[in-house]
Every structure is written in C-alpha cells, then in structure tokens.
Amino acid sequence: MGSGRQMNRLLQGDVGSGKTMVALMVMLIALDNKFQACLMAPTEILATQHYESIMELLQGMDLNVKLLTGSSKKKEREQIHAQLISGELQILIGTHALLEDVVQFNNLGLVIIDEQHRFGVAQRAKLWKKNSIPPHVLVMTATPIPRTLAMTVYGDLDVSVIDELPPGRKPIETKHYFHNRRNNLNHFIRTEIEKGRQIYVVYPLIEESEKMDYKNLAEGLEYMQAAFPEYKTTMVHGKMKAAEKDAAMQEFAKGEAQILVATTVIEVGVNVPNASVMIIESAERFGLSQLHQLRGRVGRGAEQSYCILMTGYKLGEDSKKRMNIMVDSNDGFEIAEADMKLRGPGDLEGTQQSGLPFELKIANLTRDAQLLQHARNVANAILDNDPTLEKPENQILNKQLRKLARQKMNWSLIS
Numbered sequence: 001m002g003s004g005r006q007m008n009r010l011l012q013g014d015v016g017s018g019k020t021m022v023a024l025m026v027m028l029i030a031l032d033n034k035f036q037a038c039l040m041a042p043t044e045i046l047a048t049q050h051y052e053s054i055m056e057l058l059q060g061m062d063l064n065v066k067l068l069t070g071s072s073k074k075k076e077r078e079q080i081h082a083q084l085i086s087g088e089l090q091i092l093i094g095t096h097a098l099l100e101d102v103v104q105f106n107n108l109g110l111v112i113i114d115e116q117h118r119f120g121v122a123q124r125a126k127l128w129k130k131n132s133i134p135p136h137v138l139v140m141t142a143t144p145i146p147r148t149l150a151m152t153v154y155g156d157l158d159v160s161v162i163d164e165l166p167p168g169r170k171p172i173e174t175k176h177y178f179h180n181r182r183n184n185l186n187h188f189i190r191t192e193i194e195k196g197r198q199i200y201v202v203y204p205l206i207e208e209s210e211k212m213d214y215k216n217l218a219e220g221l222e223y224m225q226a227a228f229p230e231y232k233t234t235m236v237h238g239k240m241k242a243a244e245k246d247a248a249m250q251e252f253a254k255g256e257a258q259i260l261v262a263t264t265v266i267e268v269g270v271n272v273p274n275a276s277v278m279i280i281e282s283a284e285r286f287g288l289s290q291l292h293q294l295r296g297r298v299g300r301g302a303e304q305s306y307c308i309l310m311t312g313y314k315l316g317e318d319s320k321k322r323m324n325i326m327v328d329s330n331d332g333f334e335i336a337e338a339d340m341k342l343r344g345p346g347d348l349e350g351t352q353q354s355g356l357p358f359e360l361k362i363a364n365l366t367r368d369a370q371l372l373q374h375a376r377n378v379a380n381a382i383l384d385n386d387p388t389l390e391k392p393e394n395q396i397l398n399k400q401l402r403k404l405a406r407q408k409m410n411w412s413l414i415s
Helices: 019-032 044-057 074-086 121-128 147-153 179-194 210-227 242-253 288-295 317-328 332-343 369-385 392-407
Strands: 008-013 036-040 065-068 091-094 108-114 136-141 158-162 173-178 198-202 233-236 259-262 275-280 306-311
Touching: 008 019, 019 036, 019 044, 019 108, 019 136, 036 044, 044 065, 044 091, 044 242, 065 074, 108 121, 173 179, 173 317, 179 198, 179 275, 179 306, 210 233, 210 259, 233 242, 242 259, 275 288, 288 306, 288 317, 288 332, 306 317, 317 332
Parallel strands: 008 136, 008 158, 036 091, 036 108, 065 091, 108 136, 173 306, 198 259, 198 275, 233 259, 275 306
Antiparallel strands: none
C-alpha cells in the first residue's frame, strides 16, 4: 500500500487464522490517510459477523462504522448514503448491497472482499469503479488454493498466506465412522453437550432432487430430536427465507439450541466458538476442500474439537482416499494439493470465473509446478525490462496480447 501503486492482493488463511484482524489493520491504514474503506461479504450472516467483531475490536475508538445489507431499513440506508458522500462514514461493511449505484463514496481508498469466489468478476468491478483513482484491493479467502493454481489463475494478484492458527487453538481431531457406530456416536454427543458444548450435523445436497434433500434433512432432524429429546435441535437449509435462517442461526449462536442440523449453507463464515463437534453425514458425497471448510466451523474456542465423518461401507477408492487424507491432515494447503491430485485441476474453482483466455490446457498443474513458476518469473522479468512491450524482441508478445485484449475486458485489473 505504500508503494505508490494500486495494491491487488489475495490473502489466504485457514478458518480462524486471523484474516479479520489483518483486514481491520489495513482499513485503519486507509483511514489514517484520509480515505474510506469498505468490506464486502457474500451473505448477511457473514457481513453481520464481520461488523460485530470489528465493532468489538474498535471499542473506545471514535470511528464511524456502519452495516448495509438487503434488510437495512430505508431510513438507515438514507443516512448511510448521505454520510458516505459527505465522508463522515469511514468504514462500510455489507453484502452486495454495496454494489448498488446509489452507494457513492466521498473518497474510497480500500476495498476488501471476503470469500471472493462467491462474487462474479463483473460484480467486483462495480466496487472498483466507485472512485476516480482505483482503490487498493484486498481479497480474502479461507478456501486454500493450491500454490500452483494461485500462480496461474490469480497470476495478477500478489498472494499472502497466513499459514498458522492463533496460539492456544488445539488441532481438530477427525475420525471416520461407519453407520454401525451410531450408538457410540450418540453417547459421545451426549457427553459433549453435558460439558456445555454444541453440535453441528451436516447433510449433503443431492442436486438432482431437492425433495430428496429435504427428506434427508427432515429425517435427520426427527432422528436427532428423538435421540436427544431433552435438548433443543434446530434446522437450517438453503430454501428457508433469510429471516428464518438467521433466526435459527442466532438461536444456535446464542446457545439456546444445542444441536444444529443443516445443509452446507453453514460452510462459510459461521462463528460459534462453543460448538465443538461437526458430524458430516454421507461424508463420501463431499469433496475434500468442502469437508475441510465444514470442519473449520469447529475448533474456534480453546476446547478440544472433533469432526466425525459418517459413511456407509461401500466406498470407492477415491472416497477412501479422501477420508484418510481428512483423518491424517489438518493443513488446508496440503488438503487442497491432495484434492487437485485426486480430481485434476479442471474441477477446482471453475476456470470460467477466473477470466482465463484458455482452459489451462497448456499445463498440468500438479506435474508442471516448476515449469509454471519459471514461466511466471520469465514473464515478470520481461515486464520489468520492457513494461510497455515496445522492444523489437517483444513484438510477437505485444501483438498476441492486443489480440486477446480485443476479445474481452481486462478483468485482471480488478483481481
């Protein structure tokens, strides 16, 4: 940020590694330089959580911070719009409500985007255009992107990695159970709840049939209610209205419900430090990075946490490998690399979104890592030596780039 050039940086860090703290420090640098900052998150739950934790960290500081989401009242919105234009409002946190044309800043110097793969590139471009000088851009993600993929797909971004957890956090213990261990599992759940802990139970979505999904979830809810009648069980799924979903999540977050039965809507950003057990039903139906994201919902307090992967006996070779990798490793980057080896790079983070002019057919990301690194170093050296590609030896490159540029907007400018 001090280089005099626009920052375009991707910050990767596992769940709970302290990305929010980094975001806050960067926002304060922007404020010190008389700029406004905004933070955009993909869901209301996540935006509200960012708002609450940032307000807590800023206690006793005289700063104007507001939250803007789809459910903000008209009067609130009008006040936010007015204060943004006058420059009185310093930090704005919100969902894609921030992209609306009426949201205009006085002097936007920094844009932070959380879980950026949930936003389309064109959506992000809107934020970038809200200032005459392009603001600095910090993109944050808890989805570990393998280094080789980050180098190619996000080649235009500088990458920072937080590769450790805060002190005092215990690694999550992961176990793989077959369905016949259900009684042991119930006994274990009861013991944990008696210690005052809370439990997540996640069911997969089988996309072909929403009716089926709901049936699985509803049966799961009934089963938990019957098995633990003395405790409160609540449910969250994607088809619920936002208000219902929030109410159920709040009930769990406040500790009023001990068990939360859910689909993968809780994969990103739900922070309940008191929840210590994550049970993933039909775990063989999930990809590795999704399993790792779900596991990251627990282990956020100082207590020992557990992730239980439930499967049937009939497991394919790949599923067996996935279960073993999860049991053996807690390292998101290791898991992302293993995921890429198992699935091949084509399935990770759909390349359409990445704005690449080719579908990575030029290299095999797992095999050609060194070659990719070398190619990137060569490209950087050429640009350092001849930034506008005017020298005779770079004319072929120049011509090729112009040809590509005619075909599409230059998304790389906006990370």
